[in-house]
Amino acid sequence: MRVVVDLTRCEGYGQCAFLAPEVFAMRRSEALMYELHPADSERTRVLRAAAACPVQALVVDQVHTLGRPAKAAPLKPANGKRPVEVGRIVIVGASLAGLRAAATLRREGYAGSLTLISAEPYEPYDRPPLSKQVLTGQVAADDTALPRRAEFEAEWLLGQAATGLDLAARQVHLADGRKVDFDRLLIATGARARPWPNAAEAALDGVFVLRTNEDAARLRERLTARPGRVLIIGAGFTGSEIASVCRELGLDVTVTERGKAPLAGALGGTIGAIAADLQRDHGVDLRCGVTVEALEGDGDGRLRRARLSDGTTLDVDVAVAALGAERNVEWLEGSGLAAGVWGVACDAGCRAFDVNALVTDNVFVAGDVARFPHPVYEYQFLSLEHWGNAVTQAQVAAHNMISAESDRWPHVSLPVFWSAQFGTNIKSVGVPTFADEVVIAQGSVAERRFVAVYGNRGRITAAVAFDQAMWLDFYQAQIERAAPFPPGPGMVGRPDGLQVMPADVPQRISPAYGATVVLTGHNPDERRVTLQRRH
Ligand SMILES: Cc1cc2nc3c(=O)[nH]c(=O)nc-3n(C[C@H](O)[C@H](O)[C@H](O)COP(=O)(O)OP(=O)(O)OC[C@H]3O[C@@H](n4cnc5c(N)ncnc54)[C@H](O)[C@@H]3O)c2cc1C
DSSP states (O other): OOEEEOTTTOOOOOHHHHHOTTTEEEETTTEEEEOSSOOGGGHHHHHHHHHHOTTOOEEEOSOOOOSSOSSOOOOOOGGGOOOOOOOOEEEEOOSHHHHHHHHHHHHTTOOSOEEEEESSSSOOBOSGGGGTHHHHTSSOTTOOBOOOSSOOOOEEEETOOEEEEETTTTEEEETTSOEEEOSEEEEOOOEEEOOOSOHHHHTSBTEEOOSSHHHHHHHHHHHHTOOSOEEEEOOSHHHHHHHHHHHHTTOOEEEEESSSSTTHHHHOHHHHHHHHHHHHHTTOEEEETOOEEEEEEOTTSBEEEEEETTSOEEEOSEEEEOOOEEEOOGGGTTSSBOEETTEEEBOTTOEEEBTTSOEEEEEEEOGGGEEEEEGGGTTEEEOOOOHHHHHHHHHHHHHHHTSOGGGOOOOOOOOEEEEEETTEEEEEEEOTTSOSEEEEEEEETTTTEEEEEEEETTEEEEEEEESOGGGHHHHHHHHHTTOBSSOOSOOTTOOSSOOOEEOOOOOOOOTTTTEEEEEEOSSTTTOEEEEEEOO
């Protein structure tokens, strides 16, 4: 039996921990930890917990092997309408977005040929546990396979990287030289960990990144060997979660962050300062405004020291480069799609743009690799690395792939994100970086149980909760109906006198970052765009 909790929905009611305490546990008041692969003897209790969950956040699988289903899932046309005839569908990238898209296609009645291609040799697995339950040892790295509500029929080409896309011939090229024909294509190739930029230093024994189950297995093994000080380079969500686990394991840890506070890139400097206090209170040696200038090894190629920009040298056995993600777009080079450092641009219906910003009608994009305009955020293009976005965007993309133009959906759900660190459940709705001001609208910063509400030019644009997830549905509705910022009086748990503070979000990098857009031709029929990349 496999279980996954949709933590974007979970509001920390804890019913599951009451009903199946061997499987679910609450850390402090809201952070839920759980077994992904509980014993079959727990099945009844887990199913009771799934039924009792007030927000229906638990997904329990029925089968968990790839290949031919024992019993085919019943076909159900979408909205009572039959799917349009589209021929062969190919999905490149078989992780969260790819799997959810495939399941949606079948659920909505697509009965044609379906192929999933993935560079990784594993069946689709969940990444959030890799920096949480896997590093603490609660779950094995190879045991985070994503559950399925129902099995479906598809051809799985695992361990096969796509190396090229020929739009004219409608073919995906594979590393082994094969060409896979498609009529409709979904690009769901996600992202990878940005490596430590100095290749020789990155190769030292003791230098890690974290994106895949193999990365997590290696890092877990090293942490289990109880190294001396661990250095985490970068205090985004992943780096902060790894630091949290290190402290939980009783390991000394230093975190260096180039910006002014942990999580400041995602939540702004004002809320980042609270995250900094959280880290220091838990014994992290946090150094902000500091970069790592060099990692140094011994004669055997083992990491021994790090030289920091504040002039200090640290003796370290383990360094984790948590420098963010790079989108997996190289295989699209020369394809004519608008693919670049922020991912593959697409419209709100998930259809890919070509370099001329013309929308294609047979190539769709979903998940971390997608860059899409969001009407609530002035149609600006968003590139997200959120579990919830990968799920909803994949579902919209799959629906649109088999729907007539008039039945297509826009992907306009608000971004939702969660993180568990230092016993605190941090959740956000909306886009906190799309803000100039922030207020603490509920709760108390001193108790680390509060809701921060973000605003941009008099409108609420985001909310971030520290152990107060139950408020996020309310603020989601506020964002959706463009409620005024700062939020009005008369709310429960509201501190006296709201203090409007600068959100202190980092400068946004322009979408054309890393490429020069060159226009050629004069007449409308010949005027075109070329992207010239700076490598
Ligand atoms: C350690 C960690 C912790 C996280 N924690 C959270 C969290 O707490 N909350 C949250 O909201 N989100 C979290 N996330 C983010 C979340 O996991 C991602 O948003 C999600 O995995 C995106 O799914 P995806 O399918 O779009 O991309 P990915 O999961 O990146 O999958 C892309 C797949 O495509 C494959 N691929 C790439 N290139 C090719 C190619 N050329 N050919 C074939 N296949 C290819 C890759 O190997 C991979 O299997 C976390 C991520 C990580 C790494």
